[in-house]
Amino acid sequence: MHNEPTPSVEPREFGVGGRITLSVMADDFVDVILGAIAETPRDGLTVETDPVSTWFTGAEQDIARYVSGLIAAASRGGRHVVANVMLSRGCPGEITCERPDRPPVFSDAPLTVPTTGVEAVAQWALYPLDDHGSPERSADHMRDIYAAIEDAKASGTFVDSDHYVTRLSGDVADILTTITAAWASVGRTVAHVTTHATVSVNSPSIARTAEAGR
Incomplete structure (x- = not known):
């Protein structure tokens, strides 16, 4: 019966998580990266850092706050910081429970992330990996992508569509809210x-563009 409730599943059991890699364009990049990782609260998450990236798993709300806080913490010293972020939900290789007939909903509350005061730009792409659809909904990945772009426009973070990506700008928190909510x-x-995003803070190309416009 399609109206039966979705079985109770924890976010980690359903493979909800992701990875982030911080790149800091400064000689003291080690201190900046490790300092940001140590400073950023990880409430509700399991977090592990390896030589390439930092992996995290937990509820979507906690993930958005953690990624936003980590990028902001690394960027507040004025250095050029680039963060490569990948989020995944329902990955077959990560699921440790029996897959529910319908994807679980972990929270009906609006996703909110505290403002950081750090402005950023981002290139973002979304990948709904839906091959078969469901009795209630046909498989149509472009429908979901276009809907997400419309939501980004409504949020005020949308800048433009570009080759293979959607460009976003705004406070790091607003960008992560757009990406994670979609x-x-x-x-x-x-x-x-x-979903994948490259987030850039304190980019020298933005400064040069501003100088050229004066």
Whole structure:
């Protein structure tokens, strides 16, 4: 019966998590990266750092706050910071429970992230990995992508569509809210969905563009 409740599943059991890699364009990049990792609260998450990236798993709300806080912490010294972020929900290789018939919803509350005061730009792509659809909803990945872009426009973070990506700008928190909310929203109807973003803070190209416009 399609109206039966979704079985109780924890976010980690359903493969909700991701990875972030910070690149800091400064000689003291080690101190900046390790300092940001140590400073950023990881409430509700399991977090592990390896030589390439930092992996995290937990609820979508906690993930958005952690990634936003980590990028902001690394950027407040004025250095040029680039963060490569990948989020995944429902990855078959990560699921440790029996896959529910319908993707679980972990929270109905609006996703909110505290403002950081750090402005950023980002290139973002969303990948609904839906091959078969469901009795209630046909598989149509472009429908979900276009809906996410419209939500980004409504949020005020949308800048433009570019080759293979959507460009965003604004406070780091607003960018992460846009990205994570879209990923979580698609995950309510698509069992496996991933999203990728490259977030840049204190980019020298932005400073040069501003100088050229004066």
